[in-house]
Amino acid sequence: MAPQPKHLSGDKAAINEFLDQFDVFLLDCDGVLWSGDNLFPGTVETLELLRSKGKQVVFVTNNSTKSRADYQKKLTSMGIPSSVDEIFASAYSSAIYISRILKVPPPRNKVYVLGESGIETELKSEGIEFIGGTDPSYRRDITPEDYKGIADGSLLDDNVGIVLAGLDFHVNYLKLSHAYHYLARGAKFLATNTDSTLPSNHTFFPGAGSISIPLINMTGQQPTALGKPSQAMMDSIEGKFQFDRKRTCMVGDRLDTDIRFGIEGKLGGTLAVLTGVSKKEEWDAEGAPVIPAFYVEKLSDLMG
Numbered sequence: 001m002a003p004q005p006k007h008l009s010g011d012k013a014a015i016n017e018f019l020d021q022f023d024v025f026l027l028d029c030d031g032v033l034w035s036g037d038n039l040f041p042g043t044v045e046t047l048e049l050l051r052s053k054g055k056q057v058v059f060v061t062n063n064s065t066k067s068r069a070d071y072q073k074k075l076t077s078m079g080i081p082s083s084v085d086e087i088f089a090s091a092y093s094s095a096i097y098i099s100r101i102l103k104v105p106p107p108r109n110k111v112y113v114l115g116e117s118g119i120e121t122e123l124k125s126e127g128i129e130f131i132g133g134t135d136p137s138y139r140r141d142i143t144p145e146d147y148k149g150i151a152d153g154s155l156l157d158d159n160v161g162i163v164l165a166g167l168d169f170h171v172n173y174l175k176l177s178h179a180y181h182y183l184a185r186g187a188k189f190l191a192t193n194t195d196s197t198l199p200s201n202h203t204f205f206p207g208a209g210s211i212s213i214p215l216i217n218m219t220g221q222q223p224t225a226l227g228k229p230s231q232a233m234m235d236s237i238e239g240k241f242q243f244d245r246k247r248t249c250m251v252g253d254r255l256d257t258d259i260r261f262g263i264e265g266k267l268g269g270t271l272a273v274l275t276g277v278s279k280k281e282e283w284d285a286e287g288a289p290v291i292p293a294f295y296v297e298k299l300s301d302l303m304g
């Protein structure tokens with residue numbers, strides 16, 4: 001039987017032993033620090049506690065709607081001091097994957113974006129050309145001219161060689177039609193992340209994974225996902241922070257992204273926080289595929 005996770009909430013000795021075990025904390029955002037724009041009580045103080053104990057904090061989010069700079073603004077607006085360097089978001093890991101690993105030769109290296117401004121900002125920062133995304137000319141109903149132009153290719157850009165799908169709050173039939181036809185022409189299929197739901201306002205909304213599903217359904221292709229639990233993301237975070245994996249703990253609210261990310265990354269520990277997506281019953285279930293090493297009801301329980 002897989003070792004059951006250690007419950008830390010209310011156990012000061014166990015919390016201190018836990019904190020002494022790690023130098024670096026990879027902190028998930030949605031469902032751990034906040035729910036949408038609602039900061040969980042005690043988050044600021046808990047981060048101050050970690051920093052006061054000399055711990056390195058890295059914010060690791062799958063949410064591709066914001067760039068690292070946007071996140072730094074959001075963290076600051078919530079009273080959480082941070083630098084852009086401490087933030088690793090799936091839009092950034094996707095941009096560096098495209099520019100430094102995939103390296104599709106021009107001219108067919110343009111990206112068709114299904115997503116928000118976070119992706120666009122990070123692609124720009126890596127000098128990658130893109131279309132789609134927040135371009136208002138796609139935020140409308142499809143027309144007979146669109147059907148004709150997409151079908152005969154006159155409305156398609158021959159230099160698009162990659163389709164990157166993220167969380168798109170403005171997804172529609174026209175955007176999906178363009179994305180499908182670029183994939184049908186052989187464009188590479190990438191996703192910033194495949195989370196099925198987005199925890200926000202203390203409930204759930206469609207996640208990035210639920211935005212790319214129609215394309216998976218149409219093409220039968222699975223995208224290369226570049227957010228957690230992708231180890232490409234872990235390698236780039238390690239590359240940047242040079243941390244000792246055994247002295248590093250992944251803190252998250254989702255078993256199939258955050259906790260799996262930490263386990264497959266062979267980190268020293270994983271801490272599940274019950275303020276977001278995953279529930280205790282999931283890892284208590286017989287044969288549960290992903291089990292955290294530790295858990296708390298909420299992040300601020302680490303203050304003992």
Ligand SMILES: O=C(O)[C@H](O)[C@H](O)COP(=O)(O)O
Binds near residue numbers: 028029062064196198
């Ligand atoms: O749909 C999404 O993109 C995810 O729900 C969201 O991004 C999760 O963000 P995280 O919990 O990794 O901060």
Ligand SMILES: [Mg+2]
Binds near residue numbers: 028029030031032276
């Ligand atoms: Mg989360």
